[in-house]
Amino acid sequence: MRLIHAATGEGFNPPSANDFELPPFIEGIEWATKPIGLAFLSVILISVFFIAASRKAAVVPSKLQFAGEGVYNFVREGLGREIIGHDFLKFVPYLFTLFTFILVNNFFGIIPFLQFPTMSRVSFPYVLAAITFFIFHYVGIKKQGIVKYLREIMFMPGVPKPVYILLTPIEIATYFLVRPLTLSLRLFANMFAGHLLLLVFFLGGEHLLDGVLGLKLVSPFAFVIGIGLTFFEFMVQVLQAYIFTLLTALYIAGALADEH
Amino acid sequence: MSSLAAGGEVNPLIPHTAEIIAGLIAFSLLYFVLRKRVTPMFEKAFAARTEAIQGGIEKAEKAQREAEAALQMYTKQLADARGEAQTIREEARTQGAAILEEMRSKAQEEASRITASAQVAIEAERQQAITSLRNEVGALATELASKIVGEALDDQVRQSRIVDRFLEDLEKSKK
Numbered sequence: 023m024r025l026i027h028a029a030t031g032e033g034f035n036p037p038s039a040n041d042f043e044l045p046p047f048i049e050g051i052e053w054a055t056k057p058i059g060l061a062f063l064s065v066i067l068i069s070v071f072f073i074a075a076s077r078k079a080a081v082v083p084s085k086l087q088f089a090g091e092g093v094y095n096f097v098r099e100g101l102g103r104e105i106i107g108h109d110f111l112k113f114v115p116y117l118f119t120l121f122t123f124i125l126v127n128n129f130f131g132i133i134p135f136l137q138f139p140t141m142s143r144v145s146f147p148y149v150l151a152a153i154t155f156f157i158f159h160y161v162g163i164k165k166q167g168i169v170k171y172l173r174e175i176m177f178m179p180g181v182p183k184p185v186y187i188l189l190t191p192i193e194i195a196t197y198f199l200v201r202p203l204t205l206s207l208r209l210f211a212n213m214f215a216g217h218l219l220l221l222v223f224f225l226g227g228e229h230l231l232d233g234v235l236g237l238k239l240v241s242p243f244a245f246v247i248g249i250g251l252t253f254f255e256f257m258v259q260v261l262q263a264y265i266f267t268l269l270t271a272l273y274i275a276g277a278l279a280d281e282h
Numbered sequence: 283m284s285s286l287a288a289g290g291e292v293n294p295l296i297p298h299t300a301e302i303i304a305g306l307i308a309f310s311l312l313y314f315v316l317r318k319r320v321t322p323m324f325e326k327a328f329a330a331r332t333e334a335i336q337g338g339i340e341k342a343e344k345a346q347r348e349a350e351a352a353l354q355m356y357t358k359q360l361a362d363a364r365g366e367a368q369t370i371r372e373e374a375r376t377q378g379a380a381i382l383e384e385m386r387s388k389a390q391e392e393a394s395r396i397t398a399s400a401q402v403a404i405e406a407e408r409q410q411a412i413t414s415l416r417n418e419v420g421a422l423a424t425e426l427a428s429k430i431v432g433e434a435l436d437d438q439v440r441q442s443r444i445v446d447r448f449l450e451d452l453e454k455s456k457k
Contacts, residue, residue, distance in 0.1 A: 038291060039291055039292050039293070039294040040291060040292055042292075042294060043292055049322035052300070053300035053304065055300070055301075057301060057306040058300065058301060058308075061304055061305060061309075062308050062310070063306070064309045064312075065311050065312045065315070067321075068312055068316070069315040069316070069320075071313065072319075072320040073315070073319050073320060075320075076319070076320045076321075076323035076324050076327070077323065079323040079324070079326045079327040079330070080327060081327065081330045081331050081360075081373065082336050083327065087327070090320075090324070091327065093326055094320070094321070094324045098286060098324075111325075112323060115316055115317040115321045116312065116313065118316060118320075118321060119309065119312050119313040119316050119317070122312075123308075123309055123312055143297050143298070143301055144294060144295055144296070144297055144411075145297035145301030145302045145305055146305040148297050148302065148305075149302055149306050149309060150305070150309065153309070207295075208294075210294075214294060219376040221397070
């Protein structure tokens with residue numbers, strides 16, 4: 023769509039939310055859009071890589087197994103054991119799936135030809151945040167019983183009674199609204215904004231090439247900045263995948279703890 | 283897909299049903315694959331590794347214990363051997379001293395025995411000498427007396443001559 027605008031010499035349309043609405047890549051099948059295709063592609067890539075890496079489960083690992091173990095261990099030790107602590111092992115597969123799924127889908131934002139972060143479609147972060155939301159509440163209710171769990175959320179122990187007037191609504195909002203929303207929106211907004219930023223510089227740079235000589239000379243700067251931002255994006259992508267998984271682990275740990 | 287309406291801005295915060303379903307399916311699929319095929323294998327590898335390391339440590343500890351025991355045994359044996367050598371030396375010394383003492387006393391005994399027998403022999407010889415001397419002196423005296431009686435012993439010169447001759451004869455007879 024952009025290319026058409028540029029080629030026809032229309033005025034530059036700044037990239038907008040509309041650029042994230044992509045047509046189906048298979049004509050006639052409405053749901054076969056790029057983000058959905060990427061989500062499934064990530065499932066295939068991650069599965070293939072980790073099955074290949076873990077297949078032998080050797081005591082002395084190959085390079086491939088070492089790499090796979092490195093990622094797994096990072097989640098297992100850094101997020102599982104460190105944060106959830108006791109009984110962390112049963113949450114590791116979820117945290118591991120979450121981390122790799124978000125990470126690879128974020129990487130899609132800068133992988134040539136794919137170049138679209140799946141998580142910039144808000145539906146995906148919503149789904150992931152919802153799963154985390156259900157898991158940590160379920161874990162809390164199962165551990166402490168629904169009454170005790172809700173009481174501890176609403177009436178934080180060790181607080182003077184009048185404070186509850188203020189604290190209880192905040193706590194309820196935190197646990198049932200703010201947490202899932204911030205979790206999903208943080209990821210979504212980062213990916214969305216990052217992609218938009220790259221679009222601005224690359225499409226802008228491209229558009230500048232069509233302009234007069236002076237603008238043509240400026241164009242390379244746009245590309246250089248775009249490339250710099252791509253590296254910056256890489257950092258953000260890793261960070262966001264980490265933060266999402268970290269917060270999930272923290273919420274689970276909080277639900278498991280007796281005192282909030 | 284209704285938000286892909288022609289014209290106007292779409293609201294990026296409105297989720298798409300198809301994407302929600304796809305996201306759920308994709309994520310669940312990935313979860314089950316990783317849960318079934320990947321995490322158990324990694325855990326297995328970790329467990330095997332831990333076991334291998336622990337086994338190695340245990341083996342090393344066992345070897346060390348064994349080496350220490352062997353060292354102790356050898357040290358003890360060495361000490362024993364030293365002690366034994368000491369006793370043997372001591373024994374040899376006392377034995378040597380005893381042998382020396384015995385030898386000495388034996389020699390002393392032998393010496394005194396020899397001395398005694400020599401004294402006995404000397405005594406016997408002396409006795410014999412005395413006896414034979416007495417016999418001889420008697421005989422001599424008798425002979426001398428008969429000679430003196432046979433010749434007239436009137437003067438001093440004669441008398442001394444007779445004695446000289448007697449002694450001469452005595453000498454001759456001794457030869």
